[in-house]
Amino acid sequence: MRTYESIIIGAGPAGITAAVYAARKKIDFLVITKDIGGQAALSGDIQNYTGYQFIAGPELVAKFEEHLRKFDISIKENEEVVELKKEDNLVLVKTKKDIYTAKTAIVASGKRSKELNVAGEKEFKNRGLTYCATCDAPLFANKSVAVIGGGNSALDAVLQLIKITKEIYLINNTPSLGGDQIMKEKVEESKIVKIFNNTQVLEIVGDRFVRGIKIKKDKIIEELSVQGIFVEIGLIPNSEFIKDVEKNEFGEIKVNCKNETSTQAIFACGDVTDVPEKQIIVACGEGAKAALSAFRFLSQQR
Numbered sequence: 286m287r288t289y290e291s292i293i294i295g296a297g298p299a300g301i302t303a304a305v306y307a308a309r310k311k312i313d314f315l316v317i318t319k320d321i322g323g324q325a326a327l328s329g330d331i332q333n334y335t336g337y338q339f340i341a342g343p344e345l346v347a348k349f350e351e352h353l354r355k356f357d358i359s360i361k362e363n364e365e366v367v368e369l370k371k372e373d374n375l376v377l378v379k380t381k382k383d384i385y386t387a388k389t390a391i392v393a394s395g396k397r398s399k400e401l402n403v404a405g406e407k408e409f410k411n412r413g414l415t416y417c418a419t420c421d422a423p424l425f426a427n428k429s430v431a432v433i434g435g436g437n438s439a440l441d442a443v444l445q446l447i448k449i450t451k452e453i454y455l456i457n458n459t460p461s462l463g464g465d466q467i468m469k470e471k472v473e474e475s476k477i478v479k480i481f482n483n484t485q486v487l488e489i490v491g492d493r494f495v496r497g498i499k500i501k502k503d504k505i506i507e508e509l510s511v512q513g514i515f516v517e518i519g520l521i522p523n524s525e526f527i528k529d530v531e532k533n534e535f536g537e538i539k540v541n542c543k544n545e546t547s548t549q550a551i552f553a554c555g556d557v558t559d560v561p562e563k564q565i566i567v568a569c570g571e572g573a574k575a576a577l578s579a580f581r582f583l584s585q586q587r
């Protein structure tokens with residue numbers, strides 16, 4: 286079996302930047318990823334990536350991918366890593382299709398959407414209930430929809446839906462909305478958005494497709510008539526496949542400022558780590574640092 290110098294897991298902003306840096310350092314590496322772009326592809330409106338006052342997520346991802354493909358990089362796309370561990374001083378990476386080995390690994394597997402865990406959620410997934418406003422908002426033109434959540438992801442979803450839908454119920458289980466002030470103001474100013482704070486979702490209702498959402502506020506239960514539901518209640522790290530490294534209470538991989546994990550030769554970067562801010566520009570910077578740290582480690586081994 287071929288042993289790479291490094292394997293990068295994930296091709297979101299962190300993994301792509303790590304790959305660009307690794308390629309420029311002539312590391313012999315492989316990228317294994319479920320998709321190209323990660324969460325960045327889901328953002329409708331990015332206003333905080335230096336150099337672009339405004340750019341849509343898919344457009345920024347296209348630019349990232351163009352940069353990535355400039356190099357002759359081996360990429361296993363649509364492949365999911367199910368286990369990563371150290372064995373005989375090598376890193377062993379198992380996917381659903383194959384097993385790979387390398388001297389180092391850079392984990393850049395990011396985060397995924399949290400589920401609501403209420404009645405009807407599984408039944409109506411992709412039958413009106415979705416976790417991605419960027420992907421699915423156009424399906425709900427002139428319809429009534431509910432967005433569940435109160436942070437940046439929920440606000441971003443509402444701002445995308447304002448342009449398309451007839452009315453939006455924003456259902457948040459805390460006393461007030463969180464997220465960026467500028468987004469919050471835009472949402473609060475909109476005439477088609479009705480905000481329900483301190484409100485719990487009890488059930489998604491429908492027949493073949495979503496027909497409504499049952500909520501509870503101040504002990505009063507009511508059913509709102511909606512055809513679409515966007516679940517935007519936060520994210521969980523894609524870190525289950527790696528057992529050999531220390532994680533924090535949220536499951537994020539602990540890293541130091543050189544992106545080293547608690548296990549030698551395993552580096553991590555971006556949203557999957559305990560780095561404080563989860564942003565594209567931060568993930569890119571962390572990806573660059575992780576690749577340079579892996580390069581330094583490999584140079585010391587040579």
Ligand SMILES: Cc1cc2nc3c(=O)[nH]c(=O)nc-3n(C[C@H](O)[C@H](O)[C@H](O)COP(=O)(O)OP(=O)(O)OC[C@H]3O[C@@H](n4cnc5c(N)ncnc54)[C@H](O)[C@@H]3O)c2cc1C
Pocket residue numbers: 294295296297298299300317318319320321322323324325326327328329330331332333334364365366367393394395396397438441442523526554555556557563564565566568
């Ligand atoms: C709706 C939304 C809007 C946002 N808006 C903004 C914004 O305006 N500005 C901003 O700066 N940030 C924004 N963010 C946050 C930003 O997208 C993330 O911080 C950034 O994408 C993190 O990059 P990452 O590479 O660490 O992880 P991710 O983007 O999550 O990428 C992870 C990669 O790993 C792959 N992967 C996961 N598990 C596995 C596995 N087991 N095997 C193989 N591959 C795997 C995924 O397919 C993906 O390619 C937004 C996020 C969301 C959800």
